[in-house]
Amino acid sequence: xxxxxxxxxxxxxxxxxxxxxxxxxxxxxxxxxxxxxxxxxxxxxxxxxxxxxxxxxxxxxxxxxxxxxxxxxxxxxxxxxxxxxxxxxxxxxxxxxxxxxxxxxxxxxxxxxxxxxxxxxxxxxxxxxxxxxxxxxxxxxxxxxxxxxxxxxxxxxxxxxxxxxxxxxxxxxxxxxxxxxxxxxxxxxxxxxxxxxxxxxxxxxxxxxxxxxxxxxxxxxxxxxxxxxxxxx
Numbered sequence: 001x002x003x004x005x006x007x008x009x010x011x012x013x014x015x016x017x018x019x020x021x022x023x024x025x026x027x028x029x030x031x032x033x034x035x036x037x038x039x040x041x042x043x044x045x046x047x048x049x050x051x052x053x054x055x056x057x058x059x060x061x062x063x064x065x066x067x068x069x070x071x072x073x074x075x076x077x078x079x080x081x082x083x084x085x086x087x088x089x090x091x092x093x094x095x096x097x098x099x100x101x102x103x104x105x106x107x108x109x110x111x112x113x114x115x116x117x118x119x120x121x122x123x124x125x126x127x128x129x130x131x132x133x134x135x136x137x138x139x140x141x142x143x144x145x146x147x148x149x150x151x152x153x154x155x156x157x158x159x160x161x162x163x164x165x166x167x168x169x170x171x172x173x174x175x176x177x178x179x180x181x182x183x184x185x186x187x188x189x190x191x192x193x194x195x196x197x198x199x200x201x202x203x204x205x206x207x208x209x210x211x212x213x214x215x216x217x218x219x220x221x222x223x224x225x226x227x228x229x230x231x232x233x
Contacts, residue, residue: 008113008117011110011113014109015106015110018102018105018109019106021102022099022102022103022106025095025098025099025102026099028095029095029096029099032088032091032092032095033092036085036088036089039081039085039088043078043081043085046078050073178199178200178201178202178203179201179202179206180199180202180206180207180225181203181206183203185201186203187204187205188203188204188209188211189204190202190207190209190213190215190221191221192222192226193220193221193222193232194223194226194232196231197223197225197226198225199223199225207223207224
């Protein structure tokens with residue numbers, strides 16, 4: 001447990017920091033690409049206007065053409081602007097490449113934390129369904145007006161997690177899942193009185209109900225989510 005706590009302690013702050021960095025890179029690259037596009041369009045527009053002016057000059061009188069031909073077109077400022085656009089393109093590509101490397105680092109960081117968690121929880125993996133084998137029982141479906149077994153219905157006589165050979169949890173891949181943990185039925189479970197509850201049944205431990213909690217027809221139990229949504233009526 002100490003290994004898990006130590007490995008996960010820095011996870012939220014580090015992930016927030018990394019995601020903020022990626023977001024800033026996205027915003028910066030987008031703005032720079034927009035500015036570069038505007039500068040490129042402006043340069044092309046000016047060159048097009050110069051081309052039109054040159055065509056008009058070519059069709060003017062011989063004397064005017066002779067006078068204008070002495071004027072030398074200075075392309076230097078346009079070439080400099082074009083070179084700056086090319087440099088900005090490369091700079092943006094470098095930024096995007098850096099963003100991809102940063103995203104890869106985020107993935108590797110998170111993957112390493114998941115591996116630590118998986119290795120530290122290996123002794124408990126048999127408690128979680130793998131979807132490979134079969135359960136013998138499941139909670140009964142609730143009906144309008146109440147859950148199986150009456151108000152606050154509870155599945156009966158399922159007080160242990162059914163294990164197969166070698167202590168592996170038996171799970172049918174088609175077995176429905178319940179509860180906020182989205183696992184299959186096992187142990188003591190209680191039904192939410194809201195017939196539209198998306199979870200239907202809940203493991204006692206997942207909703208902090210003690211094993212000594214007694215369920216009878218006088219109990220009207222609603223899950224925390226339905227209570228929060230105002231559906232506990």
